[in-house]
Amino acid sequence: xxxxxxxxxxxxxxxxxxxxxxxxxxxxxxxxxxxxxxxxxxxxxxxxxxxxxxxxxxxxxxxxxxxxxxxxxxxxxxxxxxxxxxxxxxxxxxxxxxxxxxxxxxxxxxxxxxxxxxxxxxxxxxxxxxxxxxxxxxxxxxxxxxxxxxxxxxxxxxxxxxxxxxxxxxxxxxxxxxxxxxxxxxxxxxxxxxxxxxxxxxxxxxxxxxxxxxxxxxxxxxxxxxxxxxxxxx
Amino acid sequence: xxxxxxxxxxxxxxxxxxxxxxxxxxxxxxxxxxxxxxxxxxxxxxxxxxxxxxxxxxxxxxxxxxxxxxxxxxxxxxxxxxxxxxxxxxxxxxxxxxxxxxxxxxxxxxxxxxxxxxxxxxxxxxxxxxxxxxxxxxxxxxxxxxxxxxxxxxxxxxxxxxxxxxxxxxxxxxxxxxxxxxxxxxxxxxxxxxxxxxxxxxxxxxxxxxxxxxxxxxxxxxxxxxxxxxxxxxxxxxxxxxxxxxxxxxxxxxxxxxxxxxxxxxxxxxxxxxxxxxxxxxxxxxxxxx
Numbered sequence: 001x002x003x004x005x006x007x008x009x010x011x012x013x014x015x016x017x018x019x020x021x022x023x024x025x026x027x028x029x030x031x032x033x034x035x036x037x038x039x040x041x042x043x044x045x046x047x048x049x050x051x052x053x054x055x056x057x058x059x060x061x062x063x064x065x066x067x068x069x070x071x072x073x074x075x076x077x078x079x080x081x082x083x084x085x086x087x088x089x090x091x092x093x094x095x096x097x098x099x100x101x102x103x104x105x106x107x108x109x110x111x112x113x114x115x116x117x118x119x120x121x122x123x124x125x126x127x128x129x130x131x132x133x134x135x136x137x138x139x140x141x142x143x144x145x146x147x148x149x150x151x152x153x154x155x156x157x158x159x160x161x162x163x164x165x166x167x168x169x170x171x172x173x174x175x176x177x178x179x180x181x182x183x184x185x186x187x188x189x190x191x192x193x194x195x196x197x198x199x200x201x202x203x204x205x206x207x208x209x210x211x212x213x214x215x216x217x218x219x220x221x222x223x224x225x226x227x228x229x230x231x232x233x234x
Numbered sequence: 235x236x237x238x239x240x241x242x243x244x245x246x247x248x249x250x251x252x253x254x255x256x257x258x259x260x261x262x263x264x265x266x267x268x269x270x271x272x273x274x275x276x277x278x279x280x281x282x283x284x285x286x287x288x289x290x291x292x293x294x295x296x297x298x299x300x301x302x303x304x305x306x307x308x309x310x311x312x313x314x315x316x317x318x319x320x321x322x323x324x325x326x327x328x329x330x331x332x333x334x335x336x337x338x339x340x341x342x343x344x345x346x347x348x349x350x351x352x353x354x355x356x357x358x359x360x361x362x363x364x365x366x367x368x369x370x371x372x373x374x375x376x377x378x379x380x381x382x383x384x385x386x387x388x389x390x391x392x393x394x395x396x397x398x399x400x401x402x403x404x405x406x407x408x409x410x411x412x413x414x415x416x417x418x419x420x421x422x423x424x425x426x427x428x429x430x431x432x433x434x435x436x437x438x439x440x441x442x443x444x445x446x447x448x449x450x451x452x453x454x455x456x457x458x459x460x461x462x463x464x465x466x467x468x469x470x471x472x473x474x475x476x477x478x479x480x481x482x483x484x485x486x487x488x489x490x491x492x493x494x495x496x497x498x499x500x501x502x503x504x505x506x507x508x509x510x511x512x513x514x515x516x517x518x519x520x521x522x523x524x
Contacts (some may be wrong), residue, residue: 010268033428049412051236051408051411067414069411070412071415071417074411074412074413074414075414079412080412082408082409082412086406086408086409086412087409088402088409089405089406090401090405091401091402091405092463093400098395098398099398099399099413099415100408100413102399102413102414102415103413126288135421150414230507
């Protein structure tokens with residue numbers, strides 16, 4: 001297992017958001033975390049990266065990562081495309097990308113920049129532009145590029161489809177599949193767009209008010225009667 | 235005409251001092267969204283450290299370098315010990331800390347070194363005026379030093395990995411952590427750097443105004459006016475604003491309001507900017523689309 005959570009709890013101050021959840025992310029797989037607003041999906045991703053106070057165990061490649069500072073967890077190979085995309089608005093697209101490669105000292109960075117331009121041609125066009133002037137879709141692509149430049153082994157994606165036009169959503173999910181298959185990056189994706197997420201994922205968890213209520217292969221979850229009615233809408 | 239040029243040149247020389255302090259203010263402002271009122275007093279205290287070293291027989295430029303290192307450390311320690319616990323505190327609490335620091339440095343300087351005016355040496359010598367008589371040796375030298383400082387700070391932030399990380403940490407701490415930047419370390423570095431820049435300004439201005447615990451209060455006011463004029467969100471703007479205020483102060487003092495009322499010019503500039511264009515001349519308007 002690439003990532004393993006056992007009895008993971010998280011709270012913001014007094015309000016508890018996660019009530020002890022267990023989940024795993026398989027190496028090379030795409031795992032989806034589904035659920036309604038406020039179910040604790042974003043908090044789960046934030047908990048993995050040490051951005052909220054947690055209890056319970058988190059293991060990445062067998063090593064305990066709970067309680068470690070965010071920058072250390074990130075440097076160990078987990079990239080996080082956060083809620084709201086986390087764009088450095090005041091900096092240029094180039095500087096955003098250079099920050100993505102901040103932890104790296106190897107010589108492959110230039111080649112990875114070129115790979116990002118092939119994957120996201122828009123970023124090459126906008127290279128010198130202030131990142132705050134990009135459209136929502138472009139910022140989402142920049143956020144993914146920034147995360148990939150870290151050369152992660154696990155990519156956490158928080159609602160990559162949020163607020164984007166359907167065509168761009170399609171494109172982003174296509175890119176997700178490519179990152180996973182061609183580059184071998186394992187993915188944990190949080191989505192409200194359940195049908196999209198289940199189409200790419202091989203495994204899924206359903207979260208309701210801080211508890212996991214259902215888990216299994218994505219194909220089974222898609223066929224589940226209650227999920228279909230509540231989240232897929234048919 | 236000759237007199238006017240003279241005033242402009244020497245205004246640029248003091249403007250360099252204001253520009254440095256304005257830059258230090260902006261650096262802290264970008265990271266904390268507060269103006270560090272104690273920036274001037276920290277610079278004054280550093281200048282006393284330099285004077286103590288020089289009086290102990292340390293050569294000027296060695297004393298200069300040691301003072302920079304010590305000032306950097308003081309700035310970084312203040313961030314670590316006082317500002318880190320205040321990260322989520324309300325605005326007034328931070329303002330309280332800044333005012334406390336101001337009083338503390340001011341009183342400690344008086345206590346340790348006394349309140350009498352002390353002459354501070356210039357490394358550039360007294361000698362004849364330079365540049366066809368428009369500038370004294372010290373004015374020319376100190377302008378060169380400030381320009382060198384401003385240029386290297388600009389190059390550091392623009393071209394180095396660490397400079398980029400420091401800017402990122404100031405703009406967006408959460409995202410910076412997510413790319414692996416140690417934000418706390420960057421903030422401490424920023425405070426250290428600001429303190430060191432302030433120390434240089436203090437050492438350069440002390441020869442002109444003489445060293446005493448309240449030496450920097452006027453300078454800080456002019457620097458703040460410069461930072462606001464250029465835009466408190468823009469380091470480049472703050473530097474330009476500092477130079478402009480230096481020239482305006484000199485011209486206003488010589489031809490308009492007289493030397494006694496010069497300081498009120500700074501207040502006029504502050505009020506005018508806040509009323510007419512709060513973001514300043516070069517302040518960034520951030521455009522964001524969803």
